[in-house]
Amino acid sequence: MKFSPSTGALTVASLAGSALAGTYNVADNIVGNGFYNSFGFEAIADPTAGRVNYVDLATAQSLNLTYTNGNSFVIRADDTTVLTASGPGRNSVRVKSNTAYTTHAAIFGIAHMPEGCGSWPAVWETNESNWPAGGEVDIVEGVNNVAPNQATLHTSPGCTIPSSGGMLGTVVSTNCDSNANGCSIQLTEDNNSFGPGFNGVGGGWYAVERTNSAISVWFWERGSTSVPSQVSSGASSIDTSTWGTPDAYFPSTSCDISTMFDANNIIINLTFCGSWAGKAATYSASGCPSDCISYVNANPSAFTNAYFEFNAINVYT
Ligand SMILES: *[C@@H]1O[C@H](CO)[C@@H](O)[C@H](O)[C@H]1NC(C)=O
Ligand SMILES: *[C@@H]1O[C@H](CO)[C@@H](O)[C@H](O)[C@H]1NC(C)=O
Ligand SMILES: *[C@@H]1O[C@H](CO)[C@@H](O)[C@H](O)[C@H]1NC(C)=O
Ligand SMILES: *[C@@H]1O[C@H](CO)[C@@H](O)[C@H](O)[C@H]1NC(C)=O
DSSP: OOOOHHHHHHHHHHHHHHHHHTEEEEEEEEOGGGHHHHEEEOOOOOTTOOSEEEOOHHHHHHTTSEEEETTEEEEEOOOSOOOOTTSOOEEEOEEEEEEEESSEEEEEEEEEOOOSTTEEEEEEEEOGGGTTTTOEEEEEEOSTTOSSOEEEEEBSSSOBOOSSOSSSSEEEEOBOBGGGTOEEEEOTTOGGGSHHHHHHTTOEEEEEEEOSSEEEEEEEETTOTTSOHHHHTTOSEEEGGGSOSOSEEEESTBSOHHHHOOOEEEEEEEEESHHHHTOHHHHHHTTOOSOHHHHHHHOGGGGTTOEEEEEEEEEEO
16 A cells, blocks of 8 residues: 555554454463353253254253363263153263353364264354344354364344355355255364364364454364464464454355354354254264164163364464
């Protein structure tokens, strides 16, 4: 841009503005037992009709479906009970952050994510009382151990994304309207972004940034040379503009993020079967045995690795 006395001040102001847009300070540093102060356990009926029984905190603790070890915290599904067809589903947990966030960034340090045929884990953000009008951002999501990870937005009608550009991943659907199943981006550049591949490299870091001009998702494997030191060190101040090209990028070009999304809670859930993992064609295409519900009922030991282990969740505003 050419210098001109009349626009010089504006140029400086807009550069400062864009630099500030990527700069955040930590608002919530969630580790170890602090997890129980920052998240509530939701013993609710599964909205996606899964073969799951979400338990409350006291039950989860008594069944050892949640525990901490130093800074890390674990939430998991039952892996010892054979279920009867007429009884409730597999015990599991669904947790929701006490705080809701509008524009923010968050880094999820994840050492392990749930595995198992029929499993459908997710790390996501929404306002449960205002869905889909308050928006939904799915950061980590997939089913039946099948990589890669898929990041998705669900909104009211009137939000779409371009079919490519500004990201490492691959757009698989462009209409974010929840009636059209949302707009999704697969992290096709890294099959270690989900399931057994993720666990095989010791997990890594997922990050999300929501501004009024874009929602971005990054993933770095543990040990990757491209993981920013701000991310791996859990820095108290971050600048997302230094992180490189995101894996998934949902710009506001034809989606007014400021009106399509309200304050969203972070939700972490682990269900089984249900409308995605349990869909017959999806389940069998995954190479999983039997049918989803019969398998989940009869094979508790298949869920020994059906757990999330977090090293930290840091939220920045
Ligand atoms: C789990 O998370 C997904 C978001 O990825 C959501 O669509 C689904 O309703 C949730 N399922 C359950 C069973 O809570
Ligand atoms: C809970 O499970 C973990 C992992 O298997 C184990 O290390 C821990 O001892 C268990 N805690 C209790 C109270 O059983
Ligand atoms: C990920 O796996 C799929 C299916 O096997 C394969 O087509 C794709 O090339 C893999 N991606 C990378 C980056 O290796
Ligand atoms: C979620 O939506 C409900 C219903 O519109 C609203 O009352 C509530 O304030 C919203 N929550 C947040 C955190 O914005």
